[in-house]
Structures are given as C-alpha cells and as structure tokens.
Amino acid sequence: MTRADPMRYLDAVAGRALDRPPVWLMRQAGRYLPEYRAIRSEVGFQDAISDPATAAELTLQPMRRFDLDAAIIFADIMTPLEGMGVSLTFDPGPRLDSPLRSASELTPFDAAHVAPTLEALRLVRGALDSTKAVIGFCGAPFTLAAYLVQGSGSKDFLTARAMLADPQSGFTVLLDTLADAMADYLIAQLDAGADAIQVFDSWVGLVSRDDYRRVVMPSLHRLVTRLEGRGPVTYFAPGTSHLLDLVGSLPVDVVGVDWRLPIVEAWNLVCGRDDSHVNHPSSRRAIQGNLDPAILLAGPEVTAAHVTEILDLVDGHPGHIFNLGHGLTPDTPLDSVAALVEAVAAWPAHAGEIDITETAT
Amino acid sequence: MTRADPMRYLDAVAGRALDRPPVWLMRQAGRYLPEYRAIRSEVGFQDAISDPATAAELTLQPMRRFDLDAAIIFADIMTPLEGMGVSLTFDPGPRLDSPLRSASELTPFDAAHVAPTLEALRLVRGALDSTKAVIGFCGAPFTLAAYLVQGSGSKDFLTARAMLADPQSGFTVLLDTLADAMADYLIAQLDAGADAIQVFDSWVGLVSRDDYRRVVMPSLHRLVTRLEGRGPVTYFAPGTSHLLDLVGSLPVDVVGVDWRLPIVEAWNLVCGRDDSHVNHPSSRRAIQGNLDPAILLAGPEVTAAHVTEILDLVDGHPGHIFNLGHGLTPDTPLDSVAALVEAVAAWPAHAGEIDITETAT
Numbered sequence: 001m002t003r004a005d006p007m008r009y010l011d012a013v014a015g016r017a018l019d020r021p022p023v024w025l026m027r028q029a030g031r032y033l034p035e036y037r038a039i040r041s042e043v044g045f046q047d048a049i050s051d052p053a054t055a056a057e058l059t060l061q062p063m064r065r066f067d068l069d070a071a072i073i074f075a076d077i078m079t080p081l082e083g084m085g086v087s088l089t090f091d092p093g094p095r096l097d098s099p100l101r102s103a104s105e106l107t108p109f110d111a112a113h114v115a116p117t118l119e120a121l122r123l124v125r126g127a128l129d130s131t132k133a134v135i136g137f138c139g140a141p142f143t144l145a146a147y148l149v150q151g152s153g154s155k156d157f158l159t160a161r162a163m164l165a166d167p168q169s170g171f172t173v174l175l176d177t178l179a180d181a182m183a184d185y186l187i188a189q190l191d192a193g194a195d196a197i198q199v200f201d202s203w204v205g206l207v208s209r210d211d212y213r214r215v216v217m218p219s220l221h222r223l224v225t226r227l228e229g230r231g232p233v234t235y236f237a238p239g240t241s242h243l244l245d246l247v248g249s250l251p252v253d254v255v256g257v258d259w260r261l262p263i264v265e266a267w268n269l270v271c272g273r274d275d276s277h278v279n280h281p282s283s284r285r286a287i288q289g290n291l292d293p294a295i296l297l298a299g300p301e302v303t304a305a306h307v308t309e310i311l312d313l314v315d316g317h318p319g320h321i322f323n324l325g326h327g328l329t330p331d332t333p334l335d336s337v338a339a340l341v342e343a344v345a346a347w348p349a350h351a352g353e354i355d356i357t358e359t360a361t
Numbered sequence: 362m363t364r365a366d367p368m369r370y371l372d373a374v375a376g377r378a379l380d381r382p383p384v385w386l387m388r389q390a391g392r393y394l395p396e397y398r399a400i401r402s403e404v405g406f407q408d409a410i411s412d413p414a415t416a417a418e419l420t421l422q423p424m425r426r427f428d429l430d431a432a433i434i435f436a437d438i439m440t441p442l443e444g445m446g447v448s449l450t451f452d453p454g455p456r457l458d459s460p461l462r463s464a465s466e467l468t469p470f471d472a473a474h475v476a477p478t479l480e481a482l483r484l485v486r487g488a489l490d491s492t493k494a495v496i497g498f499c500g501a502p503f504t505l506a507a508y509l510v511q512g513s514g515s516k517d518f519l520t521a522r523a524m525l526a527d528p529q530s531g532f533t534v535l536l537d538t539l540a541d542a543m544a545d546y547l548i549a550q551l552d553a554g555a556d557a558i559q560v561f562d563s564w565v566g567l568v569s570r571d572d573y574r575r576v577v578m579p580s581l582h583r584l585v586t587r588l589e590g591r592g593p594v595t596y597f598a599p600g601t602s603h604l605l606d607l608v609g610s611l612p613v614d615v616v617g618v619d620w621r622l623p624i625v626e627a628w629n630l631v632c633g634r635d636d637s638h639v640n641h642p643s644s645r646r647a648i649q650g651n652l653d654p655a656i657l658l659a660g661p662e663v664t665a666a667h668v669t670e671i672l673d674l675v676d677g678h679p680g681h682i683f684n685l686g687h688g689l690t691p692d693t694p695l696d697s698v699a700a701l702v703e704a705v706a707a708w709p710a711h712a713g714e715i716d717i718t719e720t721a722t
Contacts, residue, residue: 158690
C-alpha cells in the first residue's frame with residue numbers, strides 16, 4: 001500500500017484525519033440489487049454461501065455499482081454453526097430442526113465447514129484494490145445462542161431471556177462455547193485475508209443492563225481478547241441505548257451504533273463522556289453509523305439530506321465510519337443508495353476547518 | 362369508597378405511602394389462562410371484543426384467579442379504528458385489507474362502534490369491588506399509525522419510519538388525527554366507568570430521539586392534554602431507554618417502563634435525576650414496572666426472586682405500581698403468575714422503615 005493509496009477504512013479505524021469518512025453499508029450485498037436477485041433466483045441461500053465463486057461474486061456486486069470503501073463477505077452468522085452439529089434451513093431466516101438446549105449438543109468448531117467462506121475471502125481480497133477493506137464477521141455469542149435455544153428467528157427471543165434469568169440454565173456455558181468457536185472462526189477469516197472483523201450482536205438489545213454486565217459481557221471479552229493484535233474489531237449491537245457505556249468498555253476498536261440516538265450522543269456514551277455540552281467526542285473508539293435504513297425508502301433527496309446532517313454533526317472528527325444504523329432493506333431504491341454514497345463523497349462542507357494532512361503509513 | 366377500603370392502584374398513582382405496591386399485569390386477560398382459551402375456542406377475537414358480556418368475562422377471569430389490584434378491559438388497540446373506516450382481520454396480529462396512505466382515508470371517530478367496549482367497562486366496574494381499579498386503554502398515535510401505514514404487524518415498521526423522515530409524507534397530520542380520535546375514545550371509556558387510562562406506545566422504541574421530540578411528542582401532548590382532570594393516565598412505551606427523559610416531560614401521571622434498565626435508573630431518567638447515586642427516585646411521576654415477562658417462563662422460584670429484587674430496589678418508595686416490562690406471554694405457567702402476585706403481597710421486607718400510615722381519602 002502506497003501513501004497515495006491508503007486504505008480509508010483502516011485509516012478511520014486508527015483515528016487518522018481524513019478528507020471524508022469511509023463508507024460501507026450493512027447488507028450492501030443483498031436483495032435490493034437486481035444482480036443479486038438474478039443470481040439468487042438460480043442459487044439458494046446456503047448454496048450461494050457454500051460456493052466460493054458465488055459468495056465472492058455476491059460480495060463484489062455492490063463494490064462495482066457504488067464507490068464503497070469496504071466489502072463484507074457474503075455469509076450468514078449461522079454458517080459456522082452448521083459445522084458444529086446444528087441442522088438448519090433458511091425460510092428466509094434460520095430455522096433449526098430442533099432447538100438447542102445445552103452447549104453439550106454442539107460439536108467443536110470445524111474450519112473445514114467454513115472453507116468456502118475462507119476461500120471466498122481470498123478471492124475477494126485478490127479482486128479488490130488495496131484501497132478497499134475486506135471485512136469478515138461472526139454473530140456474537142448471545143445472538144447466536146438466542147437463535148439456537150429459540151430454534152428460529154423471533155421478535156422477543158423469550159427462551160434466551162428466560163435462560164439468562166435462571167442460574168441453573170447452563171446459558172453461561174453455551175455463551176462461552178460459542179465465544180471460543182467464533183474466535184477460531186474470526187482468526188481463520190483474518191488469516192484468509194480479511195482486513196477487519198465485525199461482530200454482530202443483533203438481538204442483545206433485548207437484554208437488561210444487569211444481565212448484559214453479569215452474563216453477556218464476559219463472553220464478549222472472551223471472544224474479543226482472542227483477536228487482540230490480529231486485526232481491528234467492530235462490535236455492532238442495535239437497540240442498545242441502555243448499554244452503550246458498557247459497550248464502550250469492551251476491548252474493541254469500533255462500535256457500530258443504530259439511529260436511535262444522534263451520533264455524537266451515542267459516541268459520547270461509548271467513550272464515557274457524559275457531558276452533553278461536548279460537541280466533539282473523544283476519539284478513544286471509532287464509531288460506525290448511523291443512518292436509519294428506513295430513510296432510504298423516502299428517496300434520494302431525503303436520504304442525502306439526512307446523510308449530510310450526520311456528517312455535519314460529526315464535523316470531520318477523526319474515527320467516523322459512515323454506515324447505516326441497521327442493514328439495507330430489500331425494497332431500498334438503488335438511487336437512494338447512490339445518493340447516500342455521493343453525499344458522503346460531497347462532504348466536507350467545512351474542509352478548511354479540519355486537518356486533512358495525509359498521515360497514512 | 363371507605364377509608365378501610367382504599368383503591369390501592371389510585372393511591373399509588375397519587376404517590377401515597379402503602380404497605381405494598383398495587384400489582385396488575387399487562388395482558389393478564391390472555392391465552393396463558395385455560396379459562397381464556399376455553400372461551401376463545403368458541404368465540405373469535407373480534408367477536409369476543411364486540412360482545413360486552415364476553416369481553417367483561419375475559420376481563421374478569423384473571424381477577425378471580427389472582428389477587429390483582431386492577432383489571433384492564435379486554436379489547437385491542439385497533440378496535441376504535443374499525444369504526445373509522447379501517448377494514449382489518451386478526452391472524453393473530455392485525456392485518457389491514459390495504460395499508461393506509463393518508464389521514465384523509467379515515468372517517469371520524471364513531472362512539473357507536475366502541476359501544477360494546479364501553480358496555481363491557483360498565484359491566485366490569487359493576488362486578489368488581491371498590492378496592493379494584495378498572496383500566497381503559499388505547500394505542501398511542503405513533504403505534505396506531507405504524508400499523509395503519511404498514512398494513513400489518515412488523516418487527517421494524519419501515520414505512521412509518523420512512524414517512525417520519527419525510528416532511529412531505531403527511532405523517533404529522535395522521536398522528537394528529539389519531540390523537541384527536543383516541544382522546545374522544547378515552548374520554549368515553551372514563552365516562553363509562555374506567556378509573557384510569559393506559560396509552561400503549563408499543564413500537565415507538567424504533568423512533569430516533571430527534572423524530573420523537575420533533576414529530577411524535579406533539580401528538581402525545583395533543584392526546585394527553587384532552588384528558589387532564591378526567592382521570593390518571595399511564596404512558597407505556599417499551600424499548601425507549603433513549604427517550605425516557607423526554608417521556609418524563611409528558612403530562613402523564615404514570616410512566617410504564619420495560620425491564621432493560623433497573624427500575625430505579627429508569628425512574629431517575631423519567632424524573633430528571635441524572636445523579637446515579639440517588640437511591641430513592643423523585644416521586645414527581647409514578648412508575649409502573651418492570652419484571653421481564655420472559656422470567657416467568659423460568660418457573661415460580663426464579664420469578665419470586667426477581668420480583669423481590671425489584672421491590673428491594675424500590676424499597677417502599679411511594680408511587681410504584683408493580684407490573685411486567687411487557688405483556689404476559691401465552692406459554693407463561695400459572696404458578697409463576699401466582700408466585701409473582703404472592704411475592705408482591707409478601708413484601709415489605711423493610712416495613713418498619715417506611716410510613717404505612719393510611720393517607721387515602
């Protein structure tokens with residue numbers, strides 16, 4: 001990588017000053033793209049993940065259409081669990097043949113089962129130029145456990161919440177088992193060429209503050225500390241306004257935040273600034289977010305206006321990665337996505353006020 | 362009502378000191394009760410609501426089985442909308458024949474359509490003794506609008522969120538129209554014998570802080586100010602840890618909180634105390650909550666332990682109404698509900714430390 005071609009995503013993670021933040025979008029490889037639907041009309045979801053060329057192609061599709069700074073590998077958070085004795089189908093969400101009741105039903109993590117995903121990572125890393133980041137990912141222990149014990153998707157994941165409340169349920173062992181397996185999986189992804197990792201804790205917003213601190217956080221520490229020195233880690237946990245200060249104490253590099261709080265308020269909570277008069281947050285953690293993906297349904301003009309509003313709030317502060325506050329939805333208009341990416345590129349409104357000296361290594 | 366038989370629920374709303382808090386449970390008239398399932402196996406959901414005797418019977422069933430301090434009328438938040446030109450079925454959630462796009466598609470509130478609910482309120486008030494409260498309810502404008510424009514239940518209500526972001530969408534007019542109609546509906550319920558009102562804002566936790574303040578709160582003010590001097594109002598909005606200080610500025614008597622924050626932290630946010638060292642919250646607002654309903658699935662012992670933990674946190678502070686942080690779920694064991702009610706009755710552990718002088722009028 002030359003000084004002329006820095007990787008914007010990693011520069012932002014490192015807190016370097018940039019002329020604009022990097023931008024990528026959760027679920028950017030997805031059903032809103034006609035070229036995605038064309039492939040998926042021929043290939044099932046699990047088959048697409050299991051075939052490295054197809055998974056790489058789906059990963060690269062949004063990179064060709066939009067000037068995005070990172071690609072996230074096409075896979076599912078349940079993918080590694082299928083190699084651990086979990087039998088499931090997608091319809092479209094994961095559905096287990098029978099809900100898991102104990103960690104003892106899981107077999108050890110099997111790298112062979114995720115070989116297609118690792119090969120797809122190699123293909124994607126080889127296909128993209130060095131300015132673009134490739135992101136690997138996994139589900140966080142709580143979110144995986146919630147699916148496993150519920151047996152399917154759910155709006156409330158009652159079984160996991162009941163087990164959290166019951167010290168006799170064995171839930172802690174399940175979380176630790178999943179943390180160890182996901183650490184192995186993420187290390188394999190970094191070894192295969194991923195530049196960074198994102199841990200998705202999609203459903204932990206259902207957990208009380210006490211349970212998060214007492215039961216969930218130890219498993220996250222167990223997972224994340226295994227990755228120290230190997231690559232930057234983003235932790236994304238939507239619906240966790242009640243947990244953001246605790247999230248900020250996790251040893252991760254980036255915290256992804258949803259749209260519920262203004263980005264600077266969320267950033268201040270993550271970084272332990274409870275003085276609401278502070279306009280510019282601490283840069284102890286990079287922040288990823290936080291446009292509501294529903295806004296793109298209102299069209300390109302409304303989208304661009306809200307993108308600019310977020311960028312104005314951040315005001316060029318180093319350590320911002322532009323993203324949504326949740327995944328792109330299937331009905332998203334393509335021109336809204338284009339308007340989003342263009343609005344990020346059109347920033348800064350205040351270029352003269354920030355240091356845009358190149359500091360990339 | 363004599364001094365010997367005060368209405369415990371209204372005493373708590375008024376912030377009077379009590380030997381124990383009142384207790385009732387959201388969705389206490391529901392599918393977890395065998396006697397409810399017996400009736401519903403013969404009578405459909407909408408038919409049960411439309412028949413005053415059946416609605417009253419379903420309302421009273423949990424009052425016979427458990428020593429609860431309040432009954433909430435059996436109806437649905439969509440019930441009054443069916444008289445406003447909205448055609449829908451339940452399967453089991455509401456599903457509109459076609460999603461609403463504009464407030465102009467709604468006809469004015471029609472008291473005749475809700476006559477069965479008003480008659481059921483009269484029957485229930487007549488059947489219960491004067492120590493028990495009867496609670497009427499409605500859906501909050503945002504939550505009703507979210508269903509109307511989505512056309513069904515949803516985990517993300519994307520259409521409403523997109524309309525919120527778009528000043529041209531007419532969403533504000535829709536919220537105001539619903540606020541006016543619900544005010545009429547609630548006044549009719551109070552006139553029919555309801556002692557108090559609860560406004561359910563089940564999905565507003567999806568809304569950003571800025572949108573809540575800018576668009577949603579004005580409609581809530583519009584609704585709630587119509588009720589001033591007519592009866593106490595509870596506002597329940599789960600998943601709103603990012604909004605609780607704003608909720609605390611609404612002119613309501615009681616705020617219902619979910620299980621995500623410890624009850625005293627939630628109470629402090631609602632009442633504007635951001636000093637986390639304060640153990641005993643201000644009593645400017647009564648607080649209703651906040652046991653996670655999932656905990657009841659773990660059985661009576663786990664349930665009782667968590668009930669006592671909440672009561673210990675509140676420590677006899679006046680203005681607490683014991684409830685769940687969300688509705689009872691269909692799989693809830695009856696003995697967990699019994700254990701909950703008994704654990705509230707078995708409190709106080711610290712009776713000597715609080716003023717239990719009768720101050721009821």
